[in-house]
Amino acid sequence: MKKLVVLFGALMIISRIALAGEVNAPKATNTSVTMKGEVVKIFYRSENADRVKVTIYDGAKKAVFTEEIKNKSSFVRPYNLENLPYGEYTIVLEDKNGRTEEHVTFSKPSAEVQANIIKIRDSRKALVTLYSKGEAEVTYSVLDIYNNVLFSKTQKVNGQAAQSFNLEKVRGAVTIQVSDSRGILKYKAL
Secondary structure, eight states: OHHHHHHHHHHHHHHHHHHHSSTTOOOOOEEEEEEETTEEEEEEEEEEEEEEEEEEEOTTSOEEEEEEEEEEEEEEEEEEOTTSOSEEEEEEEEETTEEEEEEEEEOOOOOOEEEEEEEOTTSSEEEEEEEEEEEEEEEEEEEETTOOEEEEEEEEEEEEEEEEEEOTTOOSOEEEEEEETTEEEEEEEO
């Protein structure tokens, strides 16, 4: 049994060497790109100090920024896109190991909207209250039991807003739903 375990271990090591090509082959460049708001952050790491060219291209494949970073094996660099138009951008990193492309979307940040639906006791009336920091587009919908839209209204909200619903003349169960560009915020059955 011991011989079988040793033989299996040796086969695993040999197969890893065969698949890798050579034992001391240089590792490929490790990169990561994140985006928060208008800031793109590039994380770069290589086994050896190298010269790295960073280029940012707009949606028309036109270079809007180029920088060369010399003799660095790793770095973290933020790039602020606030003075560029909204759209798709491609981040290209080139070093002696090759080329890496990452795609990011720079878009107008959506405002976070908080919604609350209050059912008026012993009635088929409801009040929807909203609060947002910044401008957002919100859709109010009234749905029947089969999710058919009975009423829908879209409105821009910046700060506080409210919408009342009187559903006394509507028969059957209904649901009030509030949504924005990120999806459903709140819903309540009446």
